[in-house]
Amino acid sequence: MTWADFWALIATLDGEATLESCQRLAEVLSRRSVPDIIGFAERHAEALYRLDQEKFGTLPVVDLTARDGRPFPQSSDVFLYTRCAVVAAGQAVWESVFFDVDKFAPYTSSECDGEWLLYVPDKAYELATGREWNRLTRYSFESYSNKDGWPDLPA
Numbered sequence: 001m002t003w004a005d006f007w008a009l010i011a012t013l014d015g016e017a018t019l020e021s022c023q024r025l026a027e028v029l030s031r032r033s034v035p036d037i038i039g040f041a042e043r044h045a046e047a048l049y050r051l052d053q054e055k056f057g058t059l060p061v062v063d064l065t066a067r068d069g070r071p072f073p074q075s076s077d078v079f080l081y082t083r084c085a086v087v088a089a090g091q092a093v094w095e096s097v098f099f100d101v102d103k104f105a106p107y108t109s110s111e112c113d114g115e116w117l118l119y120v121p122d123k124a125y126e127l128a129t130g131r132e133w134n135r136l137t138r139y140s141f142e143s144y145s146n147k148d149g150w151p152d153l154p155a
Contacts, residue, residue: 001039007091009040017088022116030127037128041121045137051083053149055101061108074108076143082107084114
């Protein structure tokens with residue numbers, strides 16, 4: 001799947017990874033070939049992997065503070081869901097955050113949660129084949145897996 005195809009499919013989310021929009025995307029994707037579903041999963045994992053960088057992951061959650069008033073850090077799960085929200089917002093947003101970290105910050109809000117986007121490839125595969133998919137992708141989308149993005153993390 002080309003990046004253009006991937007972003008065209010992401011555009012069906014209308015900027016947000018809600019349960020409804022992700023179900024709709026999974027249904028659209030399930031009508032494509034299994035190689036396209038796999039290709040979507042690969043592009044999605046790579047898009048998340050590229051966002052897996054210290055400059056994004058160390059940003060605090062914008063609308064939460066700790067009891068003592070300090071900024072509230074993103075957990076690994078929150079960071080993953082935030083990256084999904086950035087991808088769901090579309091190609092222009094995804095590309096812009098690499099040039100301006102401040103454009104990533106609003107997606108750390110507790111109001112922004114892109115978790116549903118994680119399940120789209122698996123749901124599409126299941127709809128298309130009637131089977132569950134134990135997938136592996138070239139890139140890991142898990143937080144802190146991009147060693148180049150987190151150069152100070154121990155190996």
